[in-house]
Amino acid sequence: xxxxxxxxxxxxxxxxxxxxxxxxxxxxxxxxxxxxxxxxxxxxxxxxxxxxxxxxxxxxxxxxxxxxxxxxxxxxxxxxxxxxxxxxxxxxxxxxxxxxxxxxxxxxxxxxxxxxxxxxxxxxxxxxxxxxxxxxxxxxxxxxxxxxxxxxxxxxxxxxxxxxxxxxxxxxxxxxxxxxxxxxxxxxxxxxxxxxxxxxxxxxxxxxxxxxxxxxxxxxxxxxxxxxxxxxxxxxxxxxxxxxxxxxxxxxxxxxxxxxxxxxxxxxxxxxxxxxxx
Amino acid sequence: xxxxxxxxxxxxxxxxxxxxxxxxxxxxxxxxxxxxxxxxxxxxxxxxxxxxxxxxxxxxxxxxxxxxxxxxxxxxxxxxxxxxxxxxxxxxxxxxxxxxxxxxxxxxxxxxxxxxxxxxxxxxxxxxxxxxxxxxxxxxxxxxxxxxxxxxxxxxxxxxxxxxxxxxxxxxxxxxxxxxxxxxxxxxxxxxxxxxxxxxxxxxxxxxxxxxxxxxxxxxxxxxxxxxxxxxxxxxxxxxxxxxxxxxxxxxxxxxx
Amino acid sequence: xxxxxxxxxxxxxxxxxxxxxxxxxxxxxxxxxxxxxxxxxxxxxxxxxxxxxxxxxxxxxxxxxxxxxxxxxxxxxxxxxxxxxxxxxxxxxxxxxxxxxxxxxxxxxxxxxxxxxxxxxxxxxxxxxxxxxxxxxxxxxxxxxxxxxxxxxxxxxxxxxxxxxxxxxxxxxxxxxxxxxxxxxxxxxxxxxxxxxxxxxxxxxxxxxxxxxxxxxxxxxxxxxxxxxxxxxxxxxxxxxxxxxxxxxxxxxxxxxxxxxxxxxxxx
Numbered sequence: 113x114x115x116x117x118x119x120x121x122x123x124x125x126x127x128x129x130x131x132x133x134x135x136x137x138x139x140x141x142x143x144x145x146x147x148x149x150x151x152x153x154x155x156x157x158x159x160x161x162x163x164x165x166x167x168x169x170x171x172x173x174x175x176x177x178x179x180x181x182x183x184x185x186x187x188x189x190x191x192x193x194x195x196x197x198x199x200x201x202x203x204x205x206x207x208x209x210x211x212x213x214x215x216x217x218x219x220x221x222x223x224x225x226x227x228x229x230x231x232x233x234x235x236x237x238x239x240x241x242x243x244x245x246x247x248x249x250x251x252x253x254x255x256x257x258x259x260x261x262x263x264x265x266x267x268x269x270x271x272x273x274x275x276x277x278x279x280x281x282x283x284x285x286x287x288x289x290x291x292x293x294x295x296x297x298x299x300x301x302x303x304x305x306x307x308x309x310x311x312x313x314x315x316x317x318x319x320x321x322x323x324x325x326x327x328x329x330x331x332x333x334x335x336x337x338x339x340x341x342x343x344x345x346x347x348x349x350x351x352x353x354x355x356x357x358x359x360x361x362x363x364x365x366x367x368x369x370x371x372x373x374x375x376x377x378x379x380x381x382x383x384x385x386x387x388x389x390x
Numbered sequence: 391x392x393x394x395x396x397x398x399x400x401x402x403x404x405x406x407x408x409x410x411x412x413x414x415x416x417x418x419x420x421x422x423x424x425x426x427x428x429x430x431x432x433x434x435x436x437x438x439x440x441x442x443x444x445x446x447x448x449x450x451x452x453x454x455x456x457x458x459x460x461x462x463x464x465x466x467x468x469x470x471x472x473x474x475x476x477x478x479x480x481x482x483x484x485x486x487x488x489x490x491x492x493x494x495x496x497x498x499x500x501x502x503x504x505x506x507x508x509x510x511x512x513x514x515x516x517x518x519x520x521x522x523x524x525x526x527x528x529x530x531x532x533x534x535x536x537x538x539x540x541x542x543x544x545x546x547x548x549x550x551x552x553x554x555x556x557x558x559x560x561x562x563x564x565x566x567x568x569x570x571x572x573x574x575x576x577x578x579x580x581x582x583x584x585x586x587x588x589x590x591x592x593x594x595x596x597x598x599x600x601x602x603x604x605x606x607x608x609x610x611x612x613x614x615x616x617x618x619x620x621x622x623x624x625x626x627x628x629x630x631x632x633x634x635x636x637x638x639x640x641x642x643x644x645x646x647x
Numbered sequence: 648x649x650x651x652x653x654x655x656x657x658x659x660x661x662x663x664x665x666x667x668x669x670x671x672x673x674x675x676x677x678x679x680x681x682x683x684x685x686x687x688x689x690x691x692x693x694x695x696x697x698x699x700x701x702x703x704x705x706x707x708x709x710x711x712x713x714x715x716x717x718x719x720x721x722x723x724x725x726x727x728x729x730x731x732x733x734x735x736x737x738x739x740x741x742x743x744x745x746x747x748x749x750x751x752x753x754x755x756x757x758x759x760x761x762x763x764x765x766x767x768x769x770x771x772x773x774x775x776x777x778x779x780x781x782x783x784x785x786x787x788x789x790x791x792x793x794x795x796x797x798x799x800x801x802x803x804x805x806x807x808x809x810x811x812x813x814x815x816x817x818x819x820x821x822x823x824x825x826x827x828x829x830x831x832x833x834x835x836x837x838x839x840x841x842x843x844x845x846x847x848x849x850x851x852x853x854x855x856x857x858x859x860x861x862x863x864x865x866x867x868x869x870x871x872x873x874x875x876x877x878x879x880x881x882x883x884x885x886x887x888x889x890x891x892x893x894x895x896x897x898x899x900x901x902x903x904x905x906x907x908x909x910x911x912x913x914x915x
Binding site for chain 2: 700703704705722723724725727728729731733735736737739748749752753754755800804810
């Protein structure tokens, strides 16, 4: 069973304990530091591109930026991004609609859990990506293929974390609700379901990275457009600047997805202590 | 709990297998969809021939190579970044930027630089595994009890020895978690990479490529499903290995107080 | 001139997002004599632990200088060992490996051959009564045993000055008394040292301070500062009979009044 795996992130507080006397100017320098590193990276890239002097192997950052600009200007990039994000959203919605109720069911009924869990544990290790060829046979190169793969990847963390979160509702809380006179359905609505939302959000955030991986892989092979398709397409005709531009957009998409899910989590479950962890 | 659980679990698996056996013929696909018996026969044949084993070994070797590279990079870097706050601040932007990129997205770039062979595949694996290990190592360092570091320093340990003898053992549980997550991504990535490269040329080897061949050239759906099962089994086995290892380290988590 | 000298030492914690800058203590002047047992008592928040951390070199003061044998303290050193309230034993090391930790990995790791190291550790295992527990992990030990182990680890590292930060604060009252007795015994009977070691012992227990100390530094609050230094003239060796004596009661009463006035003052 996947408990709530803590993928700590940069929010984790810096090594605690000794509060050193800090000076304001140092704080300014510290907040500028990450940007210094980014600029340094771009500089190294520029120098490397200059010494290789082959735009097919490594175009300079400016070339990538202008390729990015062109594709933004003519709307191609937007179309591809919308296609990919639409599939991602669709896959996630399916995963939540199917996975969350199953998770709640697994938590509420021991019998349901006993029926579902072994099947899940058998299928789950088969990574979403391994389903791509079979999905190609059943669904063909289509919209449906990436959506199916994403839904498949996202459903397990959502389902299992929902079940875990609902099971985690303490006996004390349930007893308190009963003493306060709530009916069984009222308890499910007001005590169990809020816990389920915590689980759904935790699962969604855990599944997001894998979903992007699956999305890009699925679009490499099994989609008519999208960000993954574009990377693969420009790689095929060795337009490296365009390819890198699309890789960057994929990264930006991954970042935005993570931030959006974080925001949503804060909105939907402001009481959730898992805000900092995952 | 044991008996009822076992009966229920077996029931649902048997029901699924029977349903598959009965309805396989009616699944509307471009190719005839195999039933359970077809897949079992195919599994027997493939196990007898050497191809499947060879491909599995190729894939595993790539994962192992790439994963080792990831550990060699991420572990010392994570320890140092966690220990030296300024370095963490410095590299934070780059780490966030690169870890947002799905590992498979950089495959074409690696193919362009390193060719279609093992190096590109291992590089993708390394890229996939490096960030979970790095980020969990940093978090592990942060969670090391400051008292233990203080104790070691008053016992006369220099920074290097504090890192290797206090911080590293202190964050082992988190490092193991990071490795487990990284390995999961690595295994997914290698299949994706081999599939994608298989789609392009058909000359790379590995179980992912076998999957692509059975889809695209041989249209052997039974074999394809056998490969999926092998991928699942290996994924499960690798994960179980890490879980067992992780549990071994668990007692250390108990705090000193 | 003392072995450790603090001259107008102050510590101010910078303002954080949570609150404004706080003065932990200021204008602390203190001479610690070689070989003396010095206790620092005071209400929580008077900065006594911070002062100890500064002496250890774990923190740097924002004002003034702390020096040892005339040299400014700039970082931790095996010359100044420390005993922590939460023991700070390495959970992944056995009792034996904890005790030899500093000798094996510290800056003095090449000072002794392995055999000599083991002899030293063996001596301290015996001294604190941990025979038979060498192979256990910290989580298998009781609180008292953990602190014995930490004490052996501290002594095995052969520091000149022993810094102790409420080492018995987490123990039950009975174990606490036993360990106080043990500490004065060990301090008087250390095998490797020709003379007694300097001890700086932070506590909030007045009884403990009077029982252990040659001198007691009483610190006050808001801002933290030294209020008074009391000399304890109880004869050594001390033991159970010490606590029963009338002078012991006089001294504890005196210090108690001192602390109560301070608390009332601070609450005003």
